[in-house]
Amino acid sequence: MTRYRLEILVKPRPGLLDPQGKAIHHSLNSLGWEGVQDVRVGKAMYVDLDAASESEALEAADAMCRKLLANPVTEDFEVSLVGALEGAGS
């Protein structure tokens, strides 16, 4: 078993309303950043997971996204491996 750190990015699908992004967009314009044209806000999750291999860790993260972490109707997700942390015993 190795402990892997996975980065999971969940973002609103293109075209769907993103009120939080819109609020930040307006705030940035008000603060003087006139060049800002669009802002989208999603979640960045870091999961530390004990798994037998990189591919097992990535598959588990993919399943977690489909089952819990992302809303398949409104959000897209990306999973990537940040790195192996250390052996997790035995």
Add this chain to the structure above:
Amino acid sequence: MTRYRLEILVKPRPGLLDPQGKAIHHSLNSLGWEGVQDVRVGKAMYVDLDAASESEALEAADAMCRKLLANPVTEDFEVSLVGALEGAGS
């Protein structure tokens, strides 16, 4: 002027409490992913910005994080360039 897309990741500093991460951690364990050891949750923001150069775009994003997007006491941030989108006229 070119339009750049920037990815900004804001995450809770190591050691600080992250109740949302803890809730997801427990949910994943309950759903059968016993190998999950830790979860941290932050924000992933995608900012489309008109700027004269890559370095100007990155500096602007850094300033946005310090002023609005991240809490410097509790959060760390990372800015990276996703790519240039298209010329933004003139």
